[in-house]
Amino acid sequence: MIHNVFHVSMLRKYIADPSHVLEKQPISLHKDLSYEEELVQILDLNELVLRSKSVSLVKVLWRSHQVEEATWESEERMRQQYPFLFV
Secondary structure (H helix, E strand, C coil): CCCCCHHHCCCCCCCCCCCCCCCCCCCCCCCCCCCCCCCCEEEEEEECCCCCEEEEEEEEEECCHHHHCCCCEEHHHHHHHHHHHHH
């Protein structure tokens, strides 16, 4: 069994690097402190084949997120919300 812990002796001193600094981006919050994600680009298309049907998926890049954080979303739902990206 492997435990998700480490010993303090494995820590190293942090060396400052200007590339680690993130730029602050303004976000408009709703009253319940939630915010609306904005779709930037569709990166990929894929078809997920299930037993009795197939589902079309699109890989979506969201504003303020890295490419590694892109998510797979239903193509049908994205077409309804963002029709201008499918022209």
